[in-house]
Amino acid sequence: MIDSPLRAASQPDQATCGVCRLHNDQDAISHFEIHREPLWLLRHHPLPAPLPGWLMLDARRHLGGPIDFNPEEAAGFGPVLQRGCALVRELTGCDRVYAIAFGEGPATCICT
Known part of the structure; x- marks a missing residue:
């Protein structure tokens, strides 16, 4: 893989990453946290949430998205x-659950 200066420049470092700041603020994250695992944190989207059932699935370590998963993160x-996604469907009764990947974190489950 070719290491591009554009790729490195597009990713925030851990000190400026909004997801990392939220994870390190126990008072703030406690309002949003649903489930914590060694590699993953499932949380509510901060208000105002764009749609009912919008959840964030964050890697517990700083990374730019799924392209940066280590083997354990990829497997899990x-x-x-x-x-x-099953939780979103159970709690909202929605017909379909979508997963969207953003560059700021690995995934988002939303319900429509």
Whole structure:
């Protein structure tokens, strides 16, 4: 893989990452946290949430998204994403659950 200066420049470092700041603020994260695992944190989207059932699935370490998963994160991503999506469906009664990946974190489950 070619290491591009554009790729490195597009990712915030840990000191300026909003997800890392939230994870390190125990008072703030306690209002949003649903489930914590060694590699993953499932949380509510901060208000105002764009849609009912919008949840965030964050890696517990700083990374730029799924492209940066280590082997353990890659192996665990599917099962924890599936459980989060099942929770959205159970709590909202929605017909369909979507998973969207953003550059600021690995995934988001939303319900429509």
